[in-house]
Amino acid sequence: MIKYLPKYLLIFITCILLQVVIFNEMQISRFLNPSFYVLFILLLPFETPKWLQLISAFALGLIIDAFMNTAGMNTAAIVFIAFLRPAVLNLVSPREGYEPGSFPRIAQMGFSWFLKYSLILIALHQFALFFIEAMSFNFVGLTLLVALTNTIATTFFVIVSQFIMFKR
Amino acid sequence: MRNLLKLFLxxxxxxxxxxxxxLAFLMLFQQNHYHNAVFLNSASGVVGFINTRAAHVVDYFTLKKENDLLQQENLYLRQKLEEKTAASAEYESTYVDAKVINNSVVRQKNFITINRGEIHGMKKQMGVLSPTGVIGVVENTSPHFASIIPIININFHLSAQLAKNSFYGALGWDGQDPQFAQLHEIPNYVDVQKGDTIVTSGFSYSFDEGKLIGTVHSAEKSSASAFWTIQVKLATNFRNINHVYVIDRAKIEEQKSLEVKHD
Incomplete structure (x- = not known):
């Protein structure tokens, strides 16, 4: 496990910088406001201990919240999906289970597996995030629509990043 | 006991x-109620530094727009100068210019961070203007940065009035469109027309009277209440603010301390 630490630290920092410098600066519309940083949680190795997933999600959320002035909002949403990730991994597991030494990436798991996996977790994250933001069901239709379009946008950028990051 | 420990493990x-x-929700609710309790926000040093860098990158893409804005700004300043020489210095305010280093428009609780802080004299509750109109109020300060709660934050409220007859109400934002805010509590017997100017009322500690907020976009009478529902087209385009002015009202502390005595 420990040998992955520098690599994942690098991914951690890259995800934060991309979110802060590019995606937070986009400001095109409420409907196109992707939470690219969830990529870090998606990419964690299959055998990552639960406590480590939760703690690293918490740290990631805190930092993102600091940049967005949204104390606790992104933290709550990202910890939520870090908690559900093992269950989702179970749900979408291939028939023969995960091969030891494999990672949740397109290159190793295939496109359709990765799309299914990331779409479920990103949708959970976005719906949690935007309902925490709205904190009420006043504009429930609008909130649902915002969460939906942002789920698509985030998934799109996450998938694109796969082709750029792990080309080799 | 051992079973309990087993269960826990x-x-x-x-x-x-x-x-x-x-913990996350604790932070979330604390931010809503006591902004001071937030230890991590965009006004803190490290975050401010990185945001400054990011703002530098974006600067290059907006040079053209920036030029136009500077031109507008010149105009504004010239008018200001005339006003200043003409008007009496009875209630003097000074302006501090600042640059926006972080801004959001797509959330419900939007914030703006500027590159002026306590060492430049920033204090909580100071009003912030753009060359075109009211932006918001200073919320948090650090030595070098300040965060601003803009009109387009659902927690923002400001006393505003109709310029033509000085009827005043409460300006707020419903979290929907960053171009429009809502003015409440204007009684429905008051004459309100599309295009009427909405300005600050002078009842707030943050702004002098008569600062432009926007114009009436639509006004609806509802049979259920005695008040207008007014959509205000904001004079400031929150998507492209770069330079702002913070109002330092010289005598506001005096006014505050006087008014506290009545409580």
């Missing part, structure tokens, strides 16, 4: 999850 992830969510 088995489900430790659930407990950890609940603990972390509890």
């Amino acid at each position: 088995k489900y430790y992830a659930v407990f950890l999850f609940l603990l972390l969510e509890f």
Whole structure:
């Protein structure tokens, strides 16, 4: 496990910088406001201990919240999906289970597996995030629509990043 | 006891999850109620530094727009100068210019961060203007940065009035469109027309009277209440603010301390 630490630290920092410098600066519309940083949680190795997933999600959320002035909002949403990730991994597991030494990436798991996996977790994250933001069901239709379009946008950028990051 | 420990070890992830969510929501609610309690925000040093860098990158893409804005700004300043020489210096305010280093428009609780802080004299509650109109109020300060709660934040409220007859109401934002805010509490017997100018009322500690907020976009009478529902087209385009002015009202502390005595 420990040998992955520098690599994942690098991914951690890259995800934060991309979110802060590019995606937070986009400001095109409420409907196109992707939470690219969830990529870090998606990419964690299959055998990552639960406590480590939760703690690293918490740290990631805190930092993102600091940049967005949204104390606790992104933290709550990202910890939520870090908690559900093992269950989702179970749900979408291939028939023969995960091969030891494999990672949740397109290159190793295939496109359709990765799309299914990331779409479920990103949708959970976005719906949690935007309902925490709205904190009420006043504009429930609008909130649902915002969460939906942002789920698509985030998934799109996450998938694109796969082709750029792990080309080799 | 051993069973309890076993149970805890088995489900430790659930407990950890609940603990972390509890902390996250604690922060969330604290931010809403007491902004001071937030230790991590965009006004803090490291975050401010990185935001400054990011703002530098974006600067290059907006040079053209920036030029136009500077031109507008010149005009504004020239008018200001005339006003200043003409008007009496009875209630003097000074302006501090600042640059926006972080801005959001797509959330419900939008914030703006500027590159002026306590060492430049920034204090909470100071009003912030753009060359075209009212932006918001200073919310948090650090030595070098300040965060501003703009009109387009659902927690923002400001006393505003109709320029033509000085009827005043409460300006707020419903979290929908960053171009429009809502003016409440204007009685429905008052004459309100599309295009009427909405300005600050002078009842707030942050702004002098008569600062432009926007114009009436639509006004609806509802049979259920005695008040207008007014959509205000904001004079400031929050998507492209770069330079702002913070109002330093010289005598506001005096006014505040006087008014506290009545309580």
